[in-house]
Amino acid sequence: MRGTLDGIRVLDLTAEPGFLAGKLLAEMGADVVKVEPPGGDPARRRPPFWGGVEDPERSILWLALNTSKRGITLALDHPRGRELFLDLAARADVVLETGTLDPTALRARNRRLVLCSITPFGRTGPYAGWRGSDLTVTAMSGNLWCTGDPDRPPVRCSLPVSHYHGGIEAAAGVVFALLARETTGEGQDVDVALHEAMLMPNIGTAAMAVMTGNRGARSGAMMRQGRSVQREIWPCKDGFVSFALRGGPARIPGLVAMVRYMDEHGMASERLKATDWKSYNHNLLSQDEVDALSAEFGAFFRTKTMAELYAAACERNLMLAPINTPREMLASAQLADRGFFADLDHPGRGRLTLPGAFARTTPASVAVRSPAPRLGEHTAAVLGEIGVDAAALARLRAEGVV
């Protein structure tokens, strides 16, 4: 399979916040080499472990987000390790890092290099020296403020979404810089701030705050719409589903079809069936009207499972979605039909099913190409490409450089 980034060499020095960026570039065909200290990346020591065995080759975090990369070990704090790194960087197109690298020395050796830094707040500015992690950058973005229940503090997603937002953006920034290089012949620095990346998830509402005066509020499973508060997350027989009372040309057919579906089960009142959907405007509903609608929809959902409701949604174009976990994803007919999941053989450990290509293209160009590298798996091959032979490698190993 030919990737759109075939032939692009990437050195990936990132810690966890940057893992996804290199994975995406690798799955588009770039040769991404993960550079780890000889003791291994700290992520390899993070539980849970596949098979319950504490083993650097079995950390699920590591295995999940480093697919399609090659891996080497190199002690960057050792003069010889540093030298070898500069040799590798001299022939690389891209270096990805998370705030530990000074670009000056790299740039001096390779004017075509694209150096992408993923840091909590960016490389310059008043918070450039601040520490930041998913919780704190999300807190400072306005996104946390608006997430959660009204009677409790703001709350985050239990996995680090800022790393995903920033990681994808970093990969895009790298490609923008590669495109610019086609014209200028020179590389440049790409400075990605996870904090700033968490503004886009507010979908424009931070910019709107000065126009509308709306500072944002937590509404839990509900959403404020016009004059009322309307439910978005509804309990069903075996879990939860997402469904909105919002109208508009794109949504009203779904509401009409939902009422018909409920009616087939004898669960739509005469009043509900008599709704004039042509004039329906969710912004104008009173709370009493919303509560009456919610009582009917809510009672119906409680009689159905997530799978039943989603099957009906797909057949009847209802705008309803189950609150999926991986169990439902693995059972999805849609994802199976598209061959989404990748079943990867991990030598010595068995097969592990992981999410597959993040997009499909014609001609095909995106794929999970290989499992995450074992510690130092490609050290000999990669250093061999810059002329380090077996004898030299043995010496480096003895000195603790690799």
Added chain:
Amino acid sequence: MSGLFAGTTILEFGGGAAGPLATRYFADLGAAVIRVESRQRPDFLRTLKMTPGTKGGLDGSEHFAVLNAGKLSLALNLSHPEGVAVARRLALRVDAVAENFAPGAMAKWGLDYASLVTQRADLVMISTCLNGQSGPHRFYPGFGGQGSALAGFNHLTGWPDREPVGPYGTITDSLAPRFAALLLAAALFHRRRTGEGQHIDLAQVEAGIVCLSEFVATYTATGEILGRVGNRSRHAAPHGVFRCADEGGRERWVAIAVHDDADWQRLVRALGSPAWAADPALATAAGRLARVADVEAGLEAWTRPRRAADAARLLQEAGVDAGPVADLRDTHDDPQLRHRRHFREVEHAVLGRHPAETNALRFSAMEPEIRAAAPCLGADTDRVLHRLLGMPAAEIARLRDAGVLA
């Protein structure tokens, strides 16, 4: 380099957030992004909050304005055969086509990749929708709220003892545009190097699940379904948001994240080494996790009388990861976002001056700029038809009279 994409034209069909946010990256770097719109079936963001009293009607939506700054608008009635013919001529002429209609819509008009590529072999086109262009559920209609639920984000967000809530802002609508920008840029890069075009089918749910690879792999490797843990960490403590002094009658919090035992020692010193924190049992992550509620209560006793910004600054000065919880309005006063010029003022024809947002990328040799406010519907129709298709004024007038440019 003033604008990487100066001279590049992208034709955009569709609406909402997931499609239009993707092309913003290109507009900010100089591309002409032409939105194909119609009064017959306007972008739902133009109508989302609309009531009969909305000033400017379809052009008065703040939400549309902030998401579509720097673009052009072409009014084209695709239910008219001549409208479809104009769209087709444009699609074959531009550098890339982006669409986020429901699958099948573009094919109905003969504007899908398979139809267009017969006349333009090196076409670059991206189609994005929730479930993708193929498969039994491809026609499933949904917005980002559904995408977030299907991809697993809702399940992971909220408190363990409460129903799931989902991260604020329909998260697949902000993840998908970034994937789309990456894929589209890479396709343009590939065409530049090889002359080959590409069609991209980005299923927003699949791309979201790829982000949550750790969630999926935990299940496939161990059978465990990770749940909601509030703001806590499974690996470290304390890790949460802590109540501070109210400001202007509003509740305030500070986020504090201790990642390891060295962080804990820094935190204890910053707190003035209170007696409760001196307990040696709390010196290890395991010890703190075992008594996490006590640790959180002790920490909150310290934060409660303080202003959130003061607490965060004090902790950062001690090397502790902390930040004030900002509301949406507060982000405009954030010194770091100001330094990066995240918000840029534009002048909108109906709404007047307002801030628009750029992305999180800064480059050493090019600067993203928001060149104009969002367009009123059809504001650029004549100019686009004239410049891109060389259409004479009389022909434009004829099409307008025939209801094609509506």
